[in-house]
Every structure is written in C-alpha cells, then in structure tokens.
Amino acid sequence: MALRVLLLTVFWLFLGSCDRTSPEEKWVSALSQHIDSSYATLHSNSQLLVESAQAFCNQSSDINTPRQQWRKTMDAWQDVQWVRFGPIVETNDDWKIQFWPDKKNIVARKINKILDDESSIDESVVANASVVVQGLSAVELLLFDEPYVSRFSEGNLVAKQCQLLVAIANNLSSNTDKILQKWRDPKYQASWMASVHEAQDGVHANAVSDAVGAMLTQMEKVKTDKLGGPLGYKNRNRQPNGYFSEGWRSNSSLDNIKINLLTMQGLMVNDDAYDLRTLLESKGNGVIADEFQARLNDALSLLATVDKPLREAVMDVGYRPQLEELYQSIGELNTLIKTKLTVALGINLGFNSNDGD
Amino acid sequence: MQRRDFCKWSLLAVAAAGGVVCTGEEKVALNSAFQGIFSGCDDQHGQHYIAYLNSSGEFVSRVPVPQRVHGSVYVPQQQLALFFARRPGTHLYIMDTASGRLVQTLENTKDRHFYGHGVISDDGEWLYTTENNLSDLSGLIGVYSLQGTPKKVAELSSGGIGPHQLALMPGGDSLVIANGGMATHPSSGREVLNLESMAPNLAYLDLASGRVKELHEPPHHRMSIRHLDVAADGSVVFGVQHQGELTEAVPLVGRHRRGESIKWLALPEAIQLKVRQYTASVAVDAGGQTALVSCPRGNLIGCWDMASGRFLQQLESQDAAGLYRAGTNAWVSSNGVGQVSVLSGDHSSLSSRPLSSSGYRWDNHLTVI
Numbered sequence: 001m002a003l004r005v006l007l008l009t010v011f012w013l014f015l016g017s018c019d020r021t022s023p024e025e026k027w028v029s030a031l032s033q034h035i036d037s038s039y040a041t042l043h044s045n046s047q048l049l050v051e052s053a054q055a056f057c058n059q060s061s062d063i064n065t066p067r068q069q070w071r072k073t074m075d076a077w078q079d080v081q082w083v084r085f086g087p088i089v090e091t092n093d094d095w096k097i098q099f100w101p102d103k104k105n106i107v108a109r110k111i112n113k114i115l116d117d118e119s120s121i122d123e124s125v126v127a128n129a130s131v132v133v134q135g136l137s138a139v140e141l142l143l144f145d146e147p148y149v150s151r152f153s154e155g156n157l158v159a160k161q162c163q164l165l166v167a168i169a170n171n172l173s174s175n176t177d178k179i180l181q182k183w184r185d186p187k188y189q190a191s192w193m194a195s196v197h198e199a200q201d202g203v204h205a206n207a208v209s210d211a212v213g214a215m216l217t218q219m220e221k222v223k224t225d226k227l228g229g230p231l232g233y234k235n236r237n238r239q240p241n242g243y244f245s246e247g248w249r250s251n252s253s254l255d256n257i258k259i260n261l262l263t264m265q266g267l268m269v270n271d272d273a274y275d276l277r278t279l280l281e282s283k284g285n286g287v288i289a290d291e292f293q294a295r296l297n298d299a300l301s302l303l304a305t306v307d308k309p310l311r312e313a314v315m316d317v318g319y320r321p322q323l324e325e326l327y328q329s330i331g332e333l334n335t336l337i338k339t340k341l342t343v344a345l346g347i348n349l350g351f352n353s354n355d356g357d
Numbered sequence: 358m359q360r361r362d363f364c365k366w367s368l369l370a371v372a373a374a375g376g377v378v379c380t381g382e383e384k385v386a387l388n389s390a391f392q393g394i395f396s397g398c399d400d401q402h403g404q405h406y407i408a409y410l411n412s413s414g415e416f417v418s419r420v421p422v423p424q425r426v427h428g429s430v431y432v433p434q435q436q437l438a439l440f441f442a443r444r445p446g447t448h449l450y451i452m453d454t455a456s457g458r459l460v461q462t463l464e465n466t467k468d469r470h471f472y473g474h475g476v477i478s479d480d481g482e483w484l485y486t487t488e489n490n491l492s493d494l495s496g497l498i499g500v501y502s503l504q505g506t507p508k509k510v511a512e513l514s515s516g517g518i519g520p521h522q523l524a525l526m527p528g529g530d531s532l533v534i535a536n537g538g539m540a541t542h543p544s545s546g547r548e549v550l551n552l553e554s555m556a557p558n559l560a561y562l563d564l565a566s567g568r569v570k571e572l573h574e575p576p577h578h579r580m581s582i583r584h585l586d587v588a589a590d591g592s593v594v595f596g597v598q599h600q601g602e603l604t605e606a607v608p609l610v611g612r613h614r615r616g617e618s619i620k621w622l623a624l625p626e627a628i629q630l631k632v633r634q635y636t637a638s639v640a641v642d643a644g645g646q647t648a649l650v651s652c653p654r655g656n657l658i659g660c661w662d663m664a665s666g667r668f669l670q671q672l673e674s675q676d677a678a679g680l681y682r683a684g685t686n687a688w689v690s691s692n693g694v695g696q697v698s699v700l701s702g703d704h705s706s707l708s709s710r711p712l713s714s715s716g717y718r719w720d721n722h723l724t725v726i
Contacts, residue, residue, distance in 0.1 A: 092627045101602045130626060205675055205694060236553035348401055351693030351718040352653035352678045356637055357427055357443045357473055357521075357583075 023274075023282035024196050024345075028207040030273040032189060034266075038080035039183050042097075043176040045073040049139070050169040056152075057162035063152060066165070067143050067250075073172075074136050074252060078259040082218035085210040086192065087182035095131040096175050099138075100246055101225055107137050108145070114164060121163040123170040134175070138168050144249040209347040215264060216337045216349065222260050223330040226253065230314040231323060242311030253310035258303055264333075265296050285344040292341065295333040302326040391683045393417065393454070395438045396691060396723035397426025401716060407440045407450050409457055414697040414713030418457025424448045427473025428522065428722040432503060434481035438724070441486060443473035445543035449486070451507065463507055468492050469499070470543065474522040474722075477503065479529045487520035487534070488512075494540045494550070496520035498532065498562065516560030516569035518551070521583045522639075526615075527591050531570070532562045535595055537581040552600060557582045559595060559613060573619050577607050584638060584722075586682075588645035591615065592663065594622075596636030596650050609636050610650050610661060622648070622666045624659075631655040637678055637721040644685035646704050651677040651690065653721070658690060658700070660707055669705050674698075679723030691719035 021029075052069040055061040077097055088094050099107060110132045118125055126134055142148045142165050151157045182188065195206040228234055229244040230253070245253040268276045268289055277289040305322045306313050313319040342349060394410040398419075405425045409418040427443035431454075440450040447470050449463040465471060468491040475486035484501040496515035501507050515523075517536025524533050538557030540550045549555075555578045561571040575582060575597065585595035597609045606629060608621035632655035641648045641663065648661045653676050660669040676693030680700075683689045687701040690709070697712045697719070 089631075092630055095630045099604060101604055103602055104605070106604070106606075131630065236551075348718075350653070350676050351399065352637060352721050353635075353656070353676050353693065356635070356653055356678075356721050 022197065023279050024208050025193065026274040027276060027279040028193060028196050028211070030270070030275065031207075031211055031267075032192070034270070034273065035080065035083055035086075036180070036183060038076070038083075039176070039180040042073070042076040042080055043173065043180050045069070045076045046169070046173040046176045049073045050166065050173050053139075053162075053166045053169045057166060063143060063149065070136070070139055070143055071250065071252060071255075074140075074247070074250075075255070075259055077136060078256045079263050081260065082214050082263060084214045084217055087185070087188060088179050091182075092131065093175055093179050096134045097172070097179075098135045099132045101229060101244065102132075102137065103244060106132050107141055111138055111141055111164070115157065115160055118160075121160060121167050123167045123174065126164075126167045126171040127174070134168065134171055136172070139165065139172070140247065140249050142168075205350075206347075208345060209349060211267075212337065212342060212345060212347060213349045215267065216334060218260060219264065219330060219334050219337065222257055223327060223334060226257055226260075227323065227327045227330065230310055231327065232314075233327075240314040242309075242314050245310045245314070248309075248311040251309040251311065254303065254306055254313075257310075258300070261296055261300055261303065265293070265300075268292055268296070280341075280344055283344060288336070288340050288344050291336055292333070295329065295336055299326060299329045299333060302329055391689065391725045393726050394681075394689055394691075394697065394723055395429040395431060395440070395452075395726075396679055397429065397440055397720040398717040399425065399720070400718075406717070407438075407452055407459065408717070409438060409452060409454060410697065410713070416715075418452070419717075420450075420452065420457075420459045422448065422450055422459070422462075425720070426450065427720055428475065429724045430475050430477055430484075431724055431726045432477055432481045432484075433726070435503065437503075439475060439477075439484065441471045441473050441475050443471070443720075444489065444541060444547065445470045446473070447471065449475075449507075461507070465499070466509055469497070472519070472521050476523050476525050476532070478525065485523060485525075485532055487515060487523055489519070489541070491542060494518060494542060496534075496536055498523070498534065511567075513562060513567045514569065516562065516572055517556065517558050519557075519581070522585050524585055524587045524593070526561070526587060527589065530564055532564065533585060533587060533593050534560045534562060535582040535585050536560055537583050537598070538578070539581055539600070549600065552579065555579055555581065555600065559585075559593070559611075559619070561615060571615060573613060575608075575611070575619070577601065577605075580607055582611075584636065586639045586641045586648070588641040588663065589643070590645055592641070592645065594639050594641050594648040594650075594661075594663070596639045597634075598636060599634035601634070603630070603633055605634070607634075609634065610639075610648070610659070612648070612663070612666065620666060622661045623668050625668055628652075628655070628657075628659060628668065628671060631657065632659070638680035638723075640680040640682050640688055642682050642684070642686050642688065647686055647707075649680050649688055649690075649700070651680050651721070653677050653693060662704070670707065672700065672707060672709055674709070676718075678719045678721045681723050681725040683725050689723060689725045691723050693718045695719070 049069045052066040056066045192207050226246050232238045232240040247253045280289045398406050398408050405422050406419050411417050424442040424446035426440045429440045436454045438452040442448040447465040451461040453460045469488050472487040477484050486499040488497040488499045490497050496517050498513040498515050500511040502510045515534050519537035519539040521535045521537045536558045538555040559573045560569045563570045579600040581598045583598050593613045599607050610622040611619045613619050632652035635654045637651040639650050650659045656675050658672040658677050674692050679691035690698045695715045698709045702708045
C-alpha cells in the first residue's frame, strides 16, 4: 500500500518535472490527485459512519450522531459523484454507493425483505444482496424515515435493524476503500494518463473527454433529475412532487445540489493545482472560464434564495419562480459545456452513447 | 475511389470469401466469410458519410452526405447499397457498390420522414421502410419498387407510432416491426411528445393483405422496442430503449415466436444498471444459437443463449454500435470510436478481434455481405 502511494507520487513528480508535459497532461495529473483525495475523504467518512452506527446501536450515543455522520458521508459522495469514468463505473460501484432515483420506493421494499427474511444480518448479507440496499440511500431510510426511526427505540426489530444499519455501513466502507484502491492502481493511472496523448484524432475517448463528459453528465443529472424530477418536468402532467427530490427523507436535496455546483467551481478554479481555467487559458480561451464561472455564480445565488427544503419548496407556488430560474440557469451552464467548452478543448463527447437512435 | 484501390479490394474480397485474408506477408484465417461492410459514419467535425468497407475493414468508398445515416441494406440483384437517414431525415442514399459512388439521393414524399431502417424482399424487387406520417404522427411502412428508378408505390400502417427497425420473416410473406411508440415531430426536434401515452409494440404485418396480423406489447408503456433481428427459425430477438428512470428494473431484451407470448431474456442487475436503459443493434448468429446486443451507454456488447435465454457474457466495446451476423457464432461489430472488429469463438466464450481503426464514428448499425 505504502509502496503503491510512493510509486504513484514518483510517477506524478516525474510527469510534473517534465518540460514537455502538455497542458492537458498537467490538468489530468492534477485531476487525478483531486479525485484521489475526494475518494479518500469519502472512505474516511464511511469508516466514521460505521463507528457512529455502532455507537448508536451500543446505546452510547443518540440517533443524531449517525445522522450527522451520514450527512458528512453524503456530502463527500456528492463531491465525487460526478466521476462517471474509471474503475467505479466499470464495476458498477457507483450504484452501490447510492441508488437513486427511486420513484417506486424499491429501497424500502428491499430493506423490508431483508429484515423479514434474514435471521441474522452481517456485511456479507448486504454485499450479496441487490445494490439497492448497499448504499447511502438505504442508510438514509433507516436513520431518517419515521417508521424505521421509531423501531430503533421500541419493538423486537431493534436488534435486527441495528445489525442491518451497521452491516450496510461496513459494506459501504469496504466498497469506498475498494474504489479508492482501484483509482490508485498505477496501471490504471498510467493508462488513463497515456490516453491523453494517444487520442489526438478527437474521436477516441481520452482522460480529458472522460472528465468533461462526466462534468456535463453530472450537471444534466442536477438539472433533469435533481431539479426537474421534483418540479414535475419528467412527467407529462408536470405536477410537482417533493418525494422525487434526491434527499427528501433527510432534507438534504438542496445541500446536495450546492455541493455539486461547488465541485464544478473547484474543477474550474483551484488555486492549489493546475485547474481547468489554466488549461483553457493555455489555449487562449480564458473567456470561457469567465463565462462558466458567471453561470455557476448565477446558479449558486438562485439556490441561496430557496430557504426551505426542496421537498416543500416545489409544492409552494411562492418558490416556483426561483426554482424554475435555477433550472434554466443550470441548463445554460450545460449548453456552455456542450457547445463552447468542448470546442475550446478540441474534444468530442460520446457519439451513439449521447445521441443514438 | 481510385481504380487501383478497387482492384485491391476485389482481390481481398475474393480471398475473404474463401476464408483467408492476405495481410502483407501473413495469412489470417477467418472464422467467418464476408465480403464487405456498409455503414453510416461521422467524422470528428460532424460531417456525415455513407461508407463501404472491405473484409479487412478498410474503406472502399466513403461519400459525404447531408443527413446523418442510421441503417443500411444491400440489394444483391442490383449490387446497390441503400442507406436510410435517421429521424427526422428525409433522404435515402443509393450507392452503386461496383463503383462505390452515390448514384441517387431519394427524397421522401411530402409530410414523411424516415426512421433510419429498411428491408428488401428476397427477390430484391421491393423495399420496405419505417416512416413517420407528419400529419398525424402515425407509423407507416413505405413500400418502394426497386425495378427501374426506385419509387414509393404504397404506404401501409405499421401498427403503432414511431416504427423503427423492421425485418422480413422467413418465407418473405410478412414483416416484423419494432414500433417504438415514441411520437416526435421535426418542429420539436427529437423531443418525445407522448411519454405518458406511449404504446410500443412488436407487430407482424402480412404483406399480401397489408394488415397487421399479430401485435405484442411490453409490460411497461415506456419500454420502446427499437431494434430486432430474426433467426433462421423465425425467432425474433429485440432490444428495448426504456424511457423511464435509470433505476427501473425493466427487461431490455426479448425473444418472440409467432403465436406465442414474449419471453424476456435474463439481465444481471450489474449489466442492467450499466447499460443505462439503452440498447442499440441486435444480431443473432447464422446458426441461431447466440444473440448479441450492443449497449453504447454501457460500453459493452451483451451475449445471450437463444435456447435458454441465459446471459452468457459481456464484451467490452467503447460506445458499442453496429452488429451484424457473419457466420455461425460470428459477427462484425463497430463502435463510435472508429473501431471495426470480428467477434467469434465458442458459443459461450466469444472474443473480439480488431479489423480496423479509423477517425470515423460508426453509427449504430452496419450491414455485412
């Protein structure tokens, strides 16, 4: 483990010291370290979630302790949720961290089935079960949904529900560790970096198009699912429904969106590393970075005006104007990524996967 | 195309037909025998092309065209390749394969557009295409005579909205049609106008009477049946593009025999989530043993056992696109990052061998001859 980190550090130092390193390689190198750090934060929070769940089940703390730690773990996930490339996608581990959207409440149904069917629940039961019950959505159900919360203080399901809570947290901790280690695999890192200069024809996928494509996918998810879902835009009747928001049980929906926007901001401007703005400036396209930041600031300002949970805000006509404006604002950001940012970087996003028939 | 290139291609085609390709000094035995490949493609600047490749995956001809091409079909009696514009395109491009030239661009009739697919009768005299009637958004099958200058002679109801891929059933007296159920109109681009009232189906159209004789609907109204292939025994395998949430566990691949109900093929949860509710090409091998389905959003090709419906394996392919049978347990595949490959091997253990790689993005379908 220590040797791996050392080798990786030497690898990046070598790249960093090479005069002929292209701006794209410098950005991808910095991005790799940024993602490494984000995965590490997610894993350390997952470990703390195990500890807080155990403390709660040992009756040495109240439910607020694991709830607070769940929020921190969810925040860490929201910060790295945009990374839809690399090992996490190849092995479907992203679904094991969070299963959402869940319009049919499959998480509750599958959790109930485990509670009904299993006499004793440990990490292996969860690891071998559907991805639906393996992640943060399942923990959110147990810690924030009233019928489950009540059962922690009364009834004969306390022990089993505690076993399940700790087992899911343990499994999440194992999975986040696995994701981190796979990301750090020098072979993967070397091939990801090599793709930057191997694919100069604009057709083959490379680390830069992976990253920008993932940024766009994430912001489309924020617009279409996280905002458009509860606003009712995904349904023909266009009726808002607060239960279609991402974190309706824990009232974390708006925090999630805020973190998603701040993550984009951090990718564009990072004073401590080679950032996307510097890459754009190296190509004489700093103006696109300005425009990107302006759009992001608009969205963040609009978000700040929503002062009640998204689940309630979408049902309140008084909040509709700013929510609709926020939706439009993120749409403009996405158009900027699709049209100007990709052109400025000389990349094409997926062909059939984005626009097939 | 240069005359020199054409002669080189002809020699390669003859060699390939015998099961051997000469590639410089070495000889590579092929598991399949085919002579050429047709497909639409785009370059990195977004220019659309119709393309003809030889059995080594090299360009014989590549002609720029104004509309993006989706599927294609070969008319052996006239040595013509027909390429269909995808929705809302109105062009049908006709390539003379002897010269590699675009010899005609057929514009669809008023208030109609193509959906990107067509099929010909066994005698090569008739062409059937899936089309949109823009006056009421109903699905049509355009019937074209290929004798002399191709021209539309009739239109039949497809049995649903948004007909996509179609195929001729063994015997040649009926068509099987994937009615995707999605209403679109060029005035609103590719936006789906009827998400809540979609009614996709798999329809069998009797060519003698021009009527739909059998129709089957999937269990969820947003399960858009889009692509299909027919095995020699008449089994139809089809792929679904689900217009619902990514987390909904709906079947994405089905098999059907006339007179029976649909049998849905098993999809492991990991694959289900990875392919993001989207399938592209469907191709059953010549022996009818194995069905392959390309999944561009999952960057993979799924393989199923036809007899049991069991999921066999996945083959990795970035932006996986075209698939077409090229023998028993053998296929040609393409993808959106310029690769063309041959897939072959044992029934339960297929592998991919690259044929060629270029800077052209292959559209979702290809035709192998």
